[in-house]
Amino acid sequence: xxxxxxxxxxxxxxxxxxxxxxxxxxxxxxxxxxxxxxxxxxxxxxxxxxxxxxxxxxxxxxxxxxxxxxxxxxxxxxxxxxxxxxxxxxxxxxxxxxxxxxxxxxxxxxxxxxxxxxxxxxxxxxxxxxxxxxxxxxxxxxxxxxxxxxxxxxxxxxxxxxxxxxxxxxxxxxxxxxxxxxxxxxxxxxxxxxxxxxxxxxxxxxxxxxxxxxxxxxxxxxxxxxxxxxxxxxxxxxxxxxxxxxxxxxxxxxxxxxxxxxxxxxxxxxxxxxxxxxxxxxxxxxxxxxxxxxxxxxxxxxxxxxxxxxxxxxxxxxxxxxxxxxxxxxxxxxxxxxxxxxxxxxxxxxxxxxxxxxxxxxxxxxxxxxxxxxxxxxxxxxxxxxxxxxxxxxxxxxxxxxxxxxxxxxxxxxxxxxxxxxxxxxxxxxxxxxxxxxxxxxxxxxxxxxxxxxxxxxxxxxxxxxxxxxxxxxxxxxxx
Ligand SMILES: Cc1cc2nc3c(=O)[nH]c(=O)nc-3n(C[C@H](O)[C@H](O)[C@H](O)COP(=O)(O)O)c2cc1C
Ligand SMILES: [Mn+2]
Numbered sequence: 001x002x003x004x005x006x007x008x009x010x011x012x013x014x015x016x017x018x019x020x021x022x023x024x025x026x027x028x029x030x031x032x033x034x035x036x037x038x039x040x041x042x043x044x045x046x047x048x049x050x051x052x053x054x055x056x057x058x059x060x061x062x063x064x065x066x067x068x069x070x071x072x073x074x075x076x077x078x079x080x081x082x083x084x085x086x087x088x089x090x091x092x093x094x095x096x097x098x099x100x101x102x103x104x105x106x107x108x109x110x111x112x113x114x115x116x117x118x119x120x121x122x123x124x125x126x127x128x129x130x131x132x133x134x135x136x137x138x139x140x141x142x143x144x145x146x147x148x149x150x151x152x153x154x155x156x157x158x159x160x161x162x163x164x165x166x167x168x169x170x171x172x173x174x175x176x177x178x179x180x181x182x183x184x185x186x187x188x189x190x191x192x193x194x195x196x197x198x199x200x201x202x203x204x205x206x207x208x209x210x211x212x213x214x215x216x217x218x219x220x221x222x223x224x225x226x227x228x229x230x231x232x233x234x235x236x237x238x239x240x241x242x243x244x245x246x247x248x249x250x251x252x253x254x255x256x257x258x259x260x261x262x263x264x265x266x267x268x269x270x271x272x273x274x275x276x277x278x279x280x281x282x283x284x285x286x287x288x289x290x291x292x293x294x295x296x297x298x299x300x301x302x303x304x305x306x307x308x309x310x311x312x313x314x315x316x317x318x319x320x321x322x323x324x325x326x327x328x329x330x331x332x333x334x335x336x337x338x339x340x341x342x343x344x345x346x347x348x349x350x351x352x353x354x355x356x357x358x359x360x361x362x363x364x365x366x367x368x369x370x371x372x373x374x375x376x377x378x379x380x381x382x383x384x385x386x387x388x389x390x391x392x393x394x395x396x397x398x399x400x401x402x403x404x405x406x407x408x409x410x411x412x413x414x415x416x417x418x419x420x421x422x423x424x425x426x427x428x429x430x431x432x433x434x435x436x437x438x439x440x441x442x443x444x445x446x447x448x449x450x451x452x453x454x455x456x457x458x459x460x461x462x463x464x465x466x467x468x469x470x471x472x473x474x475x476x477x478x479x480x
Contacts, residue, residue, distance in 0.1 A: 006079065006080035006081055006089070006226070008080050009079060009080040009202070009224070009226055010077075010078040010079075010080075010200065010201060010202070011200055011202065011225040011226075011227070012200050012244065013068075013198060013199065013200040013201070013244075013246065013292070013294075014292075016068065016200060016201055017065065017068060017292075020050075020051050020068060020074075021053075024050075025050050025074070026050055026051045026052075026053055026068070027046055027050040027051070027052055027053065028053050029052055029053065029054045029055075029057075031055065031056035031057075031059070032056070032057075032059070033054055033057050033058065034057075034058050035057055035058045035060070035064075035126070035127045035128065035136070036127070036128040037127075037128060037129070037131070039052075039054055039058070039064060039066075039127050039295075040066075040127050040128070040129045040130075040297055042054075043297050043300075044297045044300055046067060047067050047297060047300040047301050047302070048067070048070045048071055048300075048301045049070075050067070051065060051066065051067045051068040051070070052065065052067055053065050057125050057127075058125065060125040062124060062125050062291055062292070062293050063125075063293065064127065064292075064293045064294070064295055065198075065292055065293070065294055066294065066295050066296065067297065067301070067302050068201065068294075068302070069201045069204065069205070069302050069305065069306065070300065070301040070302045070305065071301065072086070072305060072309070074201075075205065075309060078201040078202055086309060086313075087309070087312055087313040087316050087328075087329075088313075089224075090205070090309060090310060090313040091313040091314075091316070093206070093220050093223035093224045094206075094209045094220050094223075094310075094313065094314070096223050097215070097216070097219030097220050097222065097223055098219055098222035098223040098225075098227070098228050098229075099219055099222070100216070100218050100219060100222055100229045100230070100231040101228040101229070101230050101231065102232070102233065103230050103243050104232075105232060105233075105235075107230075107243065108230075108232030109243060109245075109288045109289075110196075110232060110241060110242070110243055110245040110247070110248050110286055110287065110288055111232060111235065111248070111286040112286075112287070112289045113286065113287050113288070113289060113291075114235065114284060114285075114286050115284060115286070116284050117166070118165075118166065118282060118284065118285045119165040119166065120162050120165065120166060120168065120249065120282055120285065121136070121162060121165065122165075123285050124138075124197075124247065124285070124293055125293050126138055126162050126293075127295050129264075129295075129298055130265030130271070131265070132263050132271055133263065133264050133265055133271075134161060134163075134261070134262055134263055134264065134274065135161060135162065136161075136162045137159055137160060137161050137162065137264060138159070138160040138168070138195065138197065138295075139157075139159055139296040139303075140197060140198075140204070140294040140295055140296040141160055141195040141197050142155050142156070142157055142195070142196040142197075142203070142207045143155070143156055143158045143160075143177055143193055143194075143195055143196075144193065144194045144195075144196060144218070144239050144240070144241060145177055145180050145181075145192065145193045145194075145239060145253075146180070146192070146238065146239060147176075147179075147183065147213070147214055148180060148183045148184045148187060148189065148191070149183050150214050152214040152215070152216055153216040153217075153218065153239065153240065154176040154177055154213070154214075154215075154216065155206070155207040155216070155218055156175065156176065156177050156207060156217075157204075157207055157296075157306070158170050158171055158172060158177065159171050159264060159266075160195065161261050161262070161264070163259070166251075166281060166282040167279060167282070168251075168279070168280045168282065169259045169260070169261035169277045169278065169279055169280070170253065170261075170277060170278055170279075170280055171261065171264075171272075172277075172278060173409070174425075176213050179213060181253050181278065184253070185255050185256070188255060189255060190252035190253060190254050190255050190281075191255075192234075192237035192238070192239060192250075192251075192252050193237075193251055193252065193253055193280065194234050194237070194239040194241045194248050194249065194250050194251075195248070195251070195280075196241050196242060196247070197245070197246060197247040197248075197293060197294055198245055198246025198247050198291060198292050198293060198294045199242055199245050199246075199294075200242075200244075202221055202225060203218070203221035203224075203242055205221075205224070205309065205310060206218070206220040206221035206310075207221075208306055208307055208309075208310040208311070209310045209313075210310060210314040210364065218231060218240070218242065221242070229242055230242070230243040230244060231243055234248065234250045235250060235284055235286065236283045236284055237252075237283075244288075245288075246287060246288055246292045246293070246294070247286075247287040247288075247291050247293060248285070248287065249282055249284075249285050250282070250283045250284045250285070250286070251280045251281050251282040251283050252280065252281050252283070253278050253279070254278070254281055257278075258277060258279065259276070259279050260274055260275070260276060261275060261276075262274040262275060262277075264298075265298050265299065266298060266299065266410050267298060267299045267303055267304065267307070267336050267337070267410065268299070268336050268338075268339075268408070268410050268411055268412070269299045269336070270412045272409075272410055301333075303337075304336060304337035305337065307337055307338060308331040308333075308337030308338065311331060311337075311338070311366075312329050312330060314364075315329050315331075315341065315360065315364065316328070316329045318359070318360075319343065319356060319359055319360060319363070322355075322359055323345070323355070323356055323359070325345060325346040325347070325348055326343060326344070326345055326356060327344045327345065327346055327375055328343075328344040329341060329342065329343050329344070329379065330342045330379040330380050332382055332385075334382060335368075335369065338366045338367075338408065339367065339368040339369065339408065339411065340367075340368065340369045340370075340371070341360055341367050341369070341370045341371070342370075342371050342373065342385050343356055343360065343370060343371070343372045343373070343379070344373055344374070344375055344377065344379045345372050345373070345375070345439065346374075346375045347439050347442055348442065349442065350442060353398075353437035353438075353439050354400055354435065354437055356370075356372050357372060357400050357435030357436075357437070358400070358435070360435075361402065361405070361433050361435070365405075365407060365408070365429075366407070366408045367433070368407055368408070368411065368431060368432075368433060368434065369433070369434045369435070369436070370433075370434075370435045370436070371385055371388070371389060371435075371436045372435075372436070372437050372438060372439055373385055373388040373392075373438050373439060374388070374392075374439045374440055376451050377438075388438040388439075389436060389438045392438045392439060392440045392449070393436055393437065393438040398437040399434070399435065399436055399437075400433075400434070400435035400436075400437075401432060401433070401435075402433040402435075403432045404430060405430075405432065405433050406429060406431065407429045407430065407431020407432075408429055409425075409428040409429035410429075411429065411431060413431075414428070414429045414430055414431040415429065415430040415431075
């Protein structure tokens with residue numbers, strides 16, 4: 001889908017927040033909410049209904065916002081497409097990246113104000129989120145770094161624990177940023193990074209694309225915007241950041257240092273363990289005049305959807321390469337937007353759903369359960385998927401179990417939670433995979449597997465039939 005075919009595309013955070021506010025989807029919170037837990041509790045209660053905007057959190061002069069992309073329909077709206085076009089639009093952008101446009105510092109709003117030798121805790125209103133978190137965390141920071149070997153950039157969101165004036169600890173799961181860090185470490189160097197806080201919705205979404213290494217996710221953001229993303233070079237390193245971002249922390253992931261990080265309440269709604277993690281040294285903080293700080297409430301809709309929509313787009317593309325008759329996929333919210341995949345298939349051969357199941361497990365190690373359903377089942381409705389399992393699935397015939405595969409290290413039922421100590425990284429997340437074929441036979445007798453429907457139920461316009469405002473007093477109806 002090209003951008004000409006799309007309605008208004010929201011390319012700018014402030015424009016998007018104004019749009020939410022104008023449509024009663026942004027709650028302005030009274031001054032004084034404590035950065036420790038209280039602010040997050042308020043944002044969590046509003047999750048999926050309204051974004052929460054705190055103009056003066058805890059007396060801090062920088063406002064905090066949370067939950068501005070907490071519904072699938074809002075994300076589609078930001079992209080200028082309908083919900084049914086969401087995955088195809090994201091996939092097209094991921095496959096046709098648009099190179100960014102470098103602008104001079106004078107035109108980079110994110111560098112209007114510069115704090116040298118900053119104290120992160122004093123400059124930024126960093127909230128403490130869940131009950132047992134080990135202090136304040138940056139949860140909506142896009143970490144941008146260059147591959148030391150090739151110079152190509154990468155973007156990911158990583159949780160960052162702020163535990164000193166200019167020192168922070170970071171969780172890097174074994175993906176691209178970690179690979180860059182290992183390469184820098186091999187060369188005996190620190191890895192220069194930028195942490196971008198307060199990006200527009202589509203750039204945040206682009207950061208979650210599942211691509212090969214050496215694929216700058218900012219170019220996917222440009223493609224989603226329909227115009228090259230304006231980027232600025234950092235003041236202390238050669239990383240390029242979105243020029244219109246609210247806040248940028250420039251720093252380095254230190255070659256050899258480790259500090260304790262965690263516990264931290266993560267997306268599966270459990271705490272990940274306290275462990276030794278890599279350390280970021282902060283060099284400068286730059287921001288716009290009157291910047292806005294973004295925090296993501298862990299495990300709430302903004303967090304889950306940011307990860308699940310780009311994954312769904314990638315999984316659909318992956319499955320369709322082998323099975324063009326895969327029609328749709330959904331990572332359920334109950335499965336924390338990561339672990340449970342529902343696949344809609346126009347089945348042509350018996351056995352095919354099991355091939356689809358195996359293909360899906362190969363696509364991402366986080367996937368723990370796959371349910372394949374027919375085309376008359378809506379994969380976005382968990383009740384319909386359960387109905388398919390209840391009426392089309394037999395455990396002895398239609399179930400696939402694979403034990404001892406790689407799974408999510410954040411799932412506490414994997415090896416992570418097995419002992420009282422913490423397993424070494426290479427043993428974490430060992431997990432079983434479960435596949436359910438909940439499709440009906442390709443050929444069946446008469447109406448054995450025909451879903452009951454009433455002709456007209458999809459097409460009748462109820463408002464045309466119901467008498468508006470009409471009340472009936474049944475006690476005084478004439479007896480006849
Ligand atoms: C709110 C949020 C927090 C995240 N926190 C982390 C994290 O702490 N560590 C991590 O490795 N990935 C985290 N992720 C996932 C990565 O950002 C995501 O997998 C990204 O696509 C990885 O990029 P890469 O494939 O370029 O390495 C988080 C994602 C979101 C949406
Ligand atoms: Mn990447």
